[in-house]
Amino acid sequence: MSAIAFPLPDPKILGRRDQIVAGLAALVPPECLVVSEDERRAFETDALTAYRRLPLAVVLPRSTEETSKVMAYLHQEGVKVVPRGAGTSLSGGAIPQEDAVVIGVSKMSKILEVDYADRIARVQAGVTNLGISNEVAADGFFYAPDPSSQLACTIAGNIGMNSGGAHCLKYGVTTNNVLGVKMVLVDGTIVDIGGDWLDAAGYDFLGLITGSEGQLGIVTEATVRLLRQAEGARPVLFGFATPEEAAACVSDIIGHGIIPVAIEFMDKLAIEICEAFAHAGYPLDAGALLIVEVEGSDEEMETQLKKIVAIAQKNNVKTVRESQSAMEAARIWKGRKSAFGATGRVADYICMDGTVPTSQLCHVLDETYRIVDRYGLRVANVFHAGDGNMHPLIMYNVNDPAEQEKAEKAGEDVLKLCVDVGGCLTGEHGVGIEKRDLMPRQFNTADLHQQMRVRAAFDDQWLLNPAKVFPLEGRAA
Amino acid sequence: MTHQPATESDLCAIVADARAKKTPLAIEGGGTRAGLGRPSQTADTVSMRGLDGIVFYEPAEMVICARAGTPLADIEALLAERNQILPFEPPDHRRLYGSSGAPTIGAIAACNLSGSRRISVGAARDGLIGVRFVNGAGEAIKSGGRVMKNVTGLDLVKLSAGAHGTLGALTEVTFKLLPKPETSATLVLDGLDDARAIAALSQALGSPFEVSGAAHLPAGVGADTARTLLRIENFAASVAYRIDELRKLVSGGAVIDDAASCALWRDVSECAFFGAPDNRAIWRVSTAPSRAPDLVRLIQRNGAVAHFYDWGGGLVWLAVDATGEARAKDIRAAVAVTGGHATLVRAPDEVRAHTQVFQPLSDPLMKLTRGVKASIDPDGILNPGRMYAGI
Numbered sequence: 071m072s073a074i075a076f077p078l079p080d081p082k083i084l085g086r087r088d089q090i091v092a093g094l095a096a097l098v099p100p101e102c103l104v105v106s107e108d109e110r111r112a113f114e115t116d117a118l119t120a121y122r123r124l125p126l127a128v129v130l131p132r133s134t135e136e137t138s139k140v141m142a143y144l145h146q147e148g149v150k151v152v153p154r155g156a157g158t159s160l161s162g163g164a165i166p167q168e169d170a171v172v173i174g175v176s177k178m179s180k181i182l183e184v185d186y187a188d189r190i191a192r193v194q195a196g197v198t199n200l201g202i203s204n205e206v207a208a209d210g211f212f213y214a215p216d217p218s219s220q221l222a223c224t225i226a227g228n229i230g231m232n233s234g235g236a237h238c239l240k241y242g243v244t245t246n247n248v249l250g251v252k253m254v255l256v257d258g259t260i261v262d263i264g265g266d267w268l269d270a271a272g273y274d275f276l277g278l279i280t281g282s283e284g285q286l287g288i289v290t291e292a293t294v295r296l297l298r299q300a301e302g303a304r305p306v307l308f309g310f311a312t313p314e315e316a317a318a319c320v321s322d323i324i325g326h327g328i329i330p331v332a333i334e335f336m337d338k339l340a341i342e343i344c345e346a347f348a349h350a351g352y353p354l355d356a357g358a359l360l361i362v363e364v365e366g367s368d369e370e371m372e373t374q375l376k377k378i379v380a381i382a383q384k385n386n387v388k389t390v391r392e393s394q395s396a397m398e399a400a401r402i403w404k405g406r407k408s409a410f411g412a413t414g415r416v417a418d419y420i421c422m423d424g425t426v427p428t429s430q431l432c433h434v435l436d437e438t439y440r441i442v443d444r445y446g447l448r449v450a451n452v453f454h455a456g457d458g459n460m461h462p463l464i465m466y467n468v469n470d471p472a473e474q475e476k477a478e479k480a481g482e483d484v485l486k487l488c489v490d491v492g493g494c495l496t497g498e499h500g501v502g503i504e505k506r507d508l509m510p511r512q513f514n515t516a517d518l519h520q521q522m523r524v525r526a527a528f529d530d531q532w533l534l535n536p537a538k539v540f541p542l543e544g545r546a547a
Numbered sequence: 548m549t550h551q552p553a554t555e556s557d558l559c560a561i562v563a564d565a566r567a568k569k570t571p572l573a574i575e576g577g578g579t580r581a582g583l584g585r586p587s588q589t590a591d592t593v594s595m596r597g598l599d600g601i602v603f604y605e606p607a608e609m610v611i612c613a614r615a616g617t618p619l620a621d622i623e624a625l626l627a628e629r630n631q632i633l634p635f636e637p638p639d640h641r642r643l644y645g646s647s648g649a650p651t652i653g654a655i656a657a658c659n660l661s662g663s664r665r666i667s668v669g670a671a672r673d674g675l676i677g678v679r680f681v682n683g684a685g686e687a688i689k690s691g692g693r694v695m696k697n698v699t700g701l702d703l704v705k706l707s708a709g710a711h712g713t714l715g716a717l718t719e720v721t722f723k724l725l726p727k728p729e730t731s732a733t734l735v736l737d738g739l740d741d742a743r744a745i746a747a748l749s750q751a752l753g754s755p756f757e758v759s760g761a762a763h764l765p766a767g768v769g770a771d772t773a774r775t776l777l778r779i780e781n782f783a784a785s786v787a788y789r790i791d792e793l794r795k796l797v798s799g800g801a802v803i804d805d806a807a808s809c810a811l812w813r814d815v816s817e818c819a820f821f822g823a824p825d826n827r828a829i830w831r832v833s834t835a836p837s838r839a840p841d842l843v844r845l846i847q848r849n850g851a852v853a854h855f856y857d858w859g860g861g862l863v864w865l866a867v868d869a870t871g872e873a874r875a876k877d878i879r880a881a882v883a884v885t886g887g888h889a890t891l892v893r894a895p896d897e898v899r900a901h902t903q904v905f906q907p908l909s910d911p912l913m914k915l916t917r918g919v920k921a922s923i924d925p926d927g928i929l930n931p932g933r934m935y936a937g938i
Contacts, residue, residue: 187749187837188861210755232698243696245705246673261911266835268861269659269670271888271906272934273714273916277672277705281698301755321607327630327726370785425694428608458608459696497696505699512699516686520923521701527918539700 073478074503076123077537079168083126083149090149091127094171097139102177104128113154113172117219118162118504120420120474125152125166130177134252134260134290137173141288142258144171150533151256153284155227156198158219160421161502163231163283167537175226178290181205189296190249190266195226195289199233202294211296214241217498218410226289232281234498236406239456240331240365241297243498245280252291253279256529266293278524283500284535286528300365303331305402306375308382309356309389313337316358317431319385320455323362323378324428330378333456334361334406337435340413340450340463341405347412350405353389360455361406409452410463417448417465422481424488425497428458434487438462441483445476459497460488486511501539509541518544549575550593555679555687555718561593562716562928563685571931574712576616576651582644583658584711584933585904586896595653598718603693606631610693612677612721615653622652626724634725635671636662638817643893645823656720659709662816663760663778666752666858672708674722680707680715683924688715695723706919712930713938714923728780732790733760733808734800736775741765741840744775745860747797749836751777752859754796756789761859762815768855769820775800778812815857818864821893827853827866828873828894834887836860845881850874869894875902882906905934 083090091105104110105127115122126149131137144151150170157164166172175196183192184206191202191213199220202213216235217223223233229251234243241247250264263279264270279286310316313335320333336344336352336359345352352359360382364374379390393399405412413419426434435451442449442464453461462484466477485495485505489512495505509518522540526532532545550572552558565572573587575594581587595616602612606629613622619637626632637655641647654660656678661670668674677691680703690703706714736747744763751758760778764770777797779789794800803811814820821829834842839860846852846865852874853866867874873894882889888906891899908916913935920927920938932938 185835185837186753187746188835189749189753190835211753232702234696238696242669242673245702246669255911255915259911261915262909263912265886267833267887268665268858269661269672269709269833271833272908272912273919274659274672274705274709275912275915277702277708278919280705281702298753298755324609324726325607327729329726366785367788370788373782373784425696427605427610427693429605454696457696458694492692493694494692494697494699496699497694498698500698501700509700513689517688517690518700520682520686520688521690521703523922524701524703524706524919527915527922 073475074121075542076167077542083169087126090147093143093147094127094129094140097143098129098131098136102130102132104130113157113166116157116159116162116164118160118165118502120468121162121165121503123166123168125170125172126168128172128174130174132177134254137254137288137290138258138260140173141254141256145257145533148531150536152535153230153288155224155230156222158223158227159231159502160499161496161504163500163502163538165503173288175224175290186211188266190293191296192266192291192293193225195292196224199223199225199228206296210299212299213294214247214297215244225292225294229280229289229292230282230284231500234459236332236334236454239333239454240329245277247295248276248280248292249295250293251276251279251289253287253289255287256534264293283502283539285525285539286534301367302371303363303365304371304375304393305361305363305399306378306393307391307402308360308362308387309353310358311356311386311388313358313435314432315386316360317455319360319382319387321428322381322385326377326381328374328377330362330456331365332361332363333454335453335455336406336409337451339448340409340452343412343416343450344405344409347415348405348408350401352405356389361402406452413450413463413465418468419463419465420477420481421461421463422484423459423461423497423499424485424493424495425457425459426488426491426493428455430491430493431455431458434460434491437487438484441487442480445480447477447480458493482508503538506539507541548591550591551597552593553597555598555681558593558598558681558716558718559685559687562681562683565591566683566685566926566928569926571928574716574930576654577618577648579641579646579648579650580644580654580658581646582893586900588932593716595651595716601625602719609724610721611724612693612719613652614719615651615717617652618649619652619655620649630727631724632727633674633722634664634668635674636664636816637671638662640817642817642819642822643829652720653717656708657710657712657717663762663812663857666761667757667759668725672705675704675708675720676723677721678704678707678717679719680717682715683926683928687718691721693721711933713920713933716929729782730786730805731778731780731808732786732805733803733811734777734790734793735803736797736800737772739773739775741843744773745836745840745856747775748777748859751793751797754793756792757781760812763856763860765855768853769814776811778808820855821853821864821866825866826869828869828898829892830865830867830878830889831892832863832865832878832882832887832889833861834863834882834885838885839863842881842885845884846874846877849877869898872902873898
């Protein structure tokens with residue numbers, strides 16, 4: 071069934087498995103080493119569950135130093151490494167290969183320091199995204215990037231994938247919110263980049279490793295920015311007859327100099343699916359729905375919402391639901407936040423996340439329907455409209471290999487479309503294995519080879535997460 | 548000689564030729580910041596001024612793409628017509644260096660230059676979402692794009708920002724934009740010492756009022772008394788409300804209006820207080836705000852230094868005697884205690900030729916720096932030695 075190719079495992083490494091496991095056992099205690107087949111099963115895939123490979127072994131180090139020892143050993147033995155956060159990657163970024171050892175950061179999950187004067191938190195990289203915000207919420211602070219998987223996903227994974235979320239329009243993505251890291255290089259060298267100050271010295275390696283999908287090293291510790299929560303936040307829900315009107319409304323809001331903290335878009339099928347699941351009171355007669363959230367004091371939110379509602383009315387809004395209480399606000403968000411889960415109850419799906427220039431949203435949406443229809447499948451669209459980050463959920467039956475192939479083909483066509491209108495293959499989920507073979511659509515050979523040479527400056531033998539991001543064919547060292 | 552490419556493909560040919568002849572190139576924009584970095588050691592220069600003009604500007608998408616040699620002033624004038632801005636408040640350094648010419652957008656990207664608003668909206672590197680550059684082999688390379696969420700492939704955009712042209716000659720840069728705030732105002736607290744001032748800045752930055760400028764100017768910097776500055780930019784009603792709330796939070800202060808506030812913050816962002824003809828050496832130190840007053844105290848122990856703080860205390864500007872090594876030893880020793888990094892941004896050529904202008908890196912970081920430089924510019928053709936000797 072696999073449409074996505076995996077490299078053939080190296081028989082020499084497979085043949086030395088016992089020796090390699092023994093070598094690891096000498097470095098870490100038994101509770102940090104996963105060897106049995108049953109237990110390794112837990113690590114054979116991530117959130118791209120259609121693909122799975124059993125790793126050679128799994129190591130869960132407890133410290134930077136332990137990670138360093140393990141990496142040095144594996145480097146010396148020429149064994150490939152697949153780094154893993156919580157395994158929530160939608161692009162297969164954490165899927166192992168048979169001749170590789172998975173190194174997971176889950177045992178490094180302490181918050182080491184919180185400093186409100188300097189507005190930073192220093193954490194071990196296995197701490198969850200939401201774990202940071204929860205730690206500081208009572209004091210009125212938060213960590214800004216908020217991917218949908220934030221309950222489970224780790225900061226290590228967030229840095230690996232440069233994770234975004236619903237609120238990046240105002241607060242940026244991971245790369246804009248990380249100040250420093252401690253990282254273990256492929257040969258075990260421990261390197262500190264940045265710290266608790268702004269703009270790290272020298273080349274912007276922080277920027278380079280953020281979003282590098284575990285190919286440049288394993289981050290074991292991070293210093294992140296904390297932000298003060300706004301005085302209040304309030305969403306408003308708009309129902310429009312057509313996606314065109316909703317998209318025009320988005321442009322119009324931004325054109326008025328208003329940057330809401332989030333602008334979320336749902337199409338007709340997404341509205342139906344979410345409403346059936348969450349009973350959030352979404353208008354079932356709407357062709358498209360926007361959730362716009364503003365922040366500030368009560369009076370400021372009132373003023374902003376008044377302006378935004380007036381703009382929506384100019385764009386023929388049919389339904390306006392303002393939230394008068396925290397409960398109503400939560401209800402408006404409930405449907406949107408459960409979109410992936412609700413869709414999963416209706417059908418299996420793959421979720422693409424290409425980003426397009428916001429002026430192309432309607433065109434891309436129309437074409438997406440046409441493409442998916444051509445393959446005889448259905449698609450629900452839920453996305454971050456303010457930043458053009460699409461999320462078509464293409465539904466199929468995972469037990470029907472022909473349908474899976476159709477879904478993947480449809481997804482590919484949608485992503486090619488995103489690139490062709492001036493956008494990109496992935497806005498926040500990463501390339502992983504899923505979009506690896508589409509990279510030549512966005513980059514020419516010179517571009518890709520330049521990226522690969524930079525990669526090789528960190529890992530000249532291509533031992534770190536080697537089957538990801540770059541097409542397997544035509545790799546440059 | 549000075550090459551003057553008119554197109555990216557001209558530049559590719561020039562770089563390929565320079566590589567074949569092993570004649571490295573200095574890369575020049577408007578030439579207003581020639582004094583930033585180690586003195587140029589190349590016989591040949593390539594001027595980017597011919598690569599000029601807006602590639603596209605989409606106000607509704609809040610994004611602009613321009614060729615690297617485009618004067619910053621042209622871009623800011625175009626954006627002003629649509630009430631938009633480059634978020635990070637790019638500084639014009641002509642007053643600091645006493646230079647003339649037109650600062651270019653490419654230099655803003657290549658040097659990752661950000662003004663006071665950096666604390667609230669990010670640095671130039673955060674606003675930069677796409678680049679095209681010519682690598683040391685004379686190949687045109689693109690990275691990033693025109694959309695603000697993009698994780699496709701390695702982020703060579705960030706790597707280009709702040710590499711001072713040593714990792715490719717930028718030919719096109721794409722920045723995301725923000726609406727120009729309707730108005731602004733600044734709250735001024737008088738007479739605080741450094742420690743109390745930084746504490747007040749931290750308190751304000753830890754409030755929900757979205758302070759977009761937080762600086763402390765000790766007595767003698769621009770005025771006889773010490774001034775602690777907090778800026779709010781927003782819609783008029785919000786500015787009034789938020790300034791009021793800030794006054795309650797930090798116990799008082801006088802308010803200056805939009806016009807005066809804009810002028811004052813330009814001075815802060817551009818370090819105008821130490822501008823030419825003042826010829827002292829200038830350092831720029833990035834550190835954690837709470838440790839910044841200690842940093843200054845440690846340096847003062849070994850001799851006088853004039854200073855002020857921006858970025859809530861996290862950016863310290865220092866003016867010292869421009870002789871010898873311009874106090875490099877004292878300053879770097881203090882940075883070793885407090886953490887952070889120090890850059891000698893202005894000093895005579897002979898001082899910069901013999902001083903580590905940029906913060907020395909740890910051995911593993913230096914090794915990575917060498918490796919990455921070689922992966923993009925294998926023969927060291929582009930701005931060699933501008934940041935570090937041999938890089």
